[in-house]
Amino acid sequence: MKHMLTALTASAAVALVMSGSANAQEWYPYPVEVWDPPFDMASPRTSVDYTPLEAAAEKWDICVSFPHMKDAYWLGVDYGVTEEAKRLGVKANVIEAGGYTELNNQISQIEDCVSAGADAVIIGAISFDGLNNLVAELASKDIPVIDVINGMSSDQLSAKSLVSFGEMGAKAGEFLATEHPSGGEAAKVAWFPGPAGAGWVEAGNTGFQGAIEGSAIELVDTKYGDTGKEAQAKLVEDTLEAYPDLDYIVGTAVTAEAAVPILRARGLTDQVKIVSYYYTPGVDQGISRGQILAAPTDSTVVQGRIAVDQAVRILEGQDYLKHVGPALYVVTQENHGEFDPSSTLAPDGFRPVFSVE
Template sequence: MKITLSLFSGLALCALASSTAGAKDWYPYPVQVWDPPFNMNSPRKDMDYEPLAKASRPWEICVSFPHMKDAYWLGVDYGVTEEAKDLGVKMQVVEAGGYTELSKQISQIEDCVAAGAQAVIIGAISYDGLNNLVSEIRAKNIPVIDVINGISSPKLSAKSLVSFGEMGAKTGEYLARLHPAGSAPVKVAWFPGPAGAGWVEAGNTGFTNAIKGSAIELVETKYGDTGKEAQSKLVEDTLEAHPDLAYIVGTAVTAEAAIPILRSRGLTDKIKVASYYFTPGVDRGLHRGQIVAAPTDSTVIQARIAVDQAVRILEGKPYQKHVGPALYVVTPENLSDFDPSSTLAPNGFTPVFRVD
């Protein structure tokens, strides 16, 4: 039986307050486990995740990110590097510079493996584009962990991620409840992120399916890189084409970019903003009443779990093959119950690329 995420909302909120207060006590953490793994439609069970206390030796782990251009990936960097320190392993972090840089991500990972990486954790630029590389690495008996974004290869060792389809659906369901069928139609522009990325395609499907049958009219879907400049241009272009919008909905970068644009045009009270994932900018926007909703996928926890999975595999210890934190939507109404340490890097954190 599939367990619906809404059942976990209260659990997750309570657990966040008690289990993420400090860097050393983020666990036990409420998660879901997919069984059979690697299929987001598989039945799920809930469990409390606990990492190993220490690794048996200082394994060398390579971590690859699409970029470090926004605070979302800064949170992932914080999670993997802090868990590497906690477990006592070494880590090299590389970032490709953007979602157009698939070939660079592949070459960076190849260089990492050639330099002696004993496990590889990948935040993928492309859902399908890394499959040959995964096969090559696995042929060398090196574990490969899929974190955050999603990779379609069946040869992966483990996944630490949530369903971005459900992230998109969570935001869509929130809006659909506000604007049910029969109420006044509202026009929405949707900015799912860079075309071709697995998380984006999943998020798009989840969001569009969730708003079907509601009073929401999707007037524009615009794909683009999750850099602030790229998203700002998409928002500007959309406002020119659709001056009667009710909502701008999309990536966290879209939401962050939209706030000052709407303010400069005097549209803050007319057009609302929602995101389908969580960053410090989204957190600030919620606190200031500039953003109406955003689901959290507990980014820092996903990153920590991926490192623990890698070490468990290297040491031949039991591990969960496909796991992700339970999702819930953060709104201004429940914001006081949300502990951001599960999702955001601390204030002042700068990227860490090497742990020894």
Template sequence: MKHLTRAMLAATAIAMAGSAHGADWFPYDAAKVEPPFAADGKAADVSYVPLEKASKPWQVCVSFPHMKDAYWLGVDYGVAEEAARLGVKMNLVEAGGYTELNKQISQIEDCVASGANAVVIGAISFDGLNNLVSEVSKKGIPVIDVINGISSPDISAKSLVSFYTMGAETGAYLAKKHPTGSEGVEVGWFPGPAGAGWVEAAHKGFMDAVKGSAVKVLEPKFGDTGKEVQLKLVEDELQAHPNIRYIAGTAVTAEAAQGLIRERGLEGKVDLLAFYMTPGVYEGIKRGFILAAPADSMVIQGRIAIDQAVRILEGKDYIKHVGPKIFVVDPSNVGSVPQTNILPPDGYKPVFNVN
């Protein structure tokens, strides 16, 4: 597929939003994990096809950690569009940040009390929601784990990719550029908020992938994915380690660091990598400010989660543990990678309710 211009993308987004709600997003190349939820489960390729329509307007509650960056905006686009396409109601709540676990729990409790038939959770904590998930599932309400990962055995389904793999793809990219025996390079590593399941997984994947290479990873700097927090962490790391060759971490880290690198005249001296994709990272790669990032098709993860919820509610077959296939975007392919399905449309505004 040829690269789409902004005007074409905008026109496509308007047409999709106004009519078919992205009816052409499927079938989508995905990977299911067998056995489901197993840490050592094996991935198998599948072609994901959702239901055509729901049999009734089910009420689906969606809970996100926050809406502070374009990543979660992309997931919001996915859940909102798929709810509209299937003909179900969707109510989305966001807790305001990764420090707000108690708020996320109370928001989900309120959602359930308001009559939600199913709950889709982008979790703030890998373990911290387990009691809540148990309570909700005992009421016969399916809980779908989207994006971040939840350790509870009472989850009904997972729509996510392996953040271990996302981190490993990023680390492997660096390890290939700086193999064993070559001159050592220092990397500042910013995996995100400590304790979040996706962060711990990405951190392990990244560290495993650079083992044995000439890549020396400095002590990881954990922090919330707000731009101000990440920018301060990067500033402090550059101050403490003036020989840093790469800054690698969350998409917010890479986005926030672009201006700082230019201001300090460090272009070509300090390169940026993210371990997941956002519109800002995609644009950064196109413009030559960011080196590379794997794409996890967050829009599709959101869509699949809604489809899983409806399938469970209607007693239909469903894949319990599935996510889109991961691929790396860098200068070699950024001109040919279609934005469709991996990012929200340009200018997309948050949608909190679908009725």
């Protein structure tokens, strides 16, 4: 694997990301972290420089399953997956289940995709445990399964292209804890981690709560819900009614985006501040306009690209990294000007792509 990877320090990794290494034409080499042993977020990590294959040796057929395409976060993953499929010269069939309540739909869609001849499957999982039987079934047929973004508990996965959402939550929590350290000015926070039961949500919740422990943050409420705009807007409205003295809304990117106009309409923009624990175009716009304080980025587009490269490497018997994720960093109003959006966001005007031939 040495020919593929070169060591890179964490600080250099961030500098490289911030300086714009991930333009659409040549997104690599890209600073990532590798977990070893793989599939355990508590494992030791190494910072390396990820370089994908130049091209696939065959026109492999890759099935890609997402929970939904209701927000720009998954559009970014779609952009990364489909652009990398084009760059490598493989087919991609992208399916979306319709939301985090649609586990059975996700399973049946993947089964149909495999029946139609998929060589490998990339899954953005609706449930941490709920697809394990399917993964085992695919593994028994020697069909590689790559876990992208959300996380699954199966030990029969071929690879993971994802970050620790626990650390994403922790990064948001650390940002607040720095603003309100122990003994400092107290702050009331409502927290919106996303849909209950999803692996990334449980991890994000644990990370966030751990990071604010011992600070002057008072967590007044935790509200779970689907990451549709309407669902999150209703949660925000209900919370503002219940806690008129709230200081912060912290949560999913959809929560943050929904909160901006609600706070404006209620005349609360100066009182209640917003932090997201992941990154979307709406969050990017909110930070640039001074409406959202900060958000960590997990380089969503790059996660999608790496998942496709992993799938091709596995199919072709090449060296590959089993558990890899882009280095995390927090984008704030202060450093926003240095942020390279092509690592994380689909281009303006991008529409979902469901098929690459």
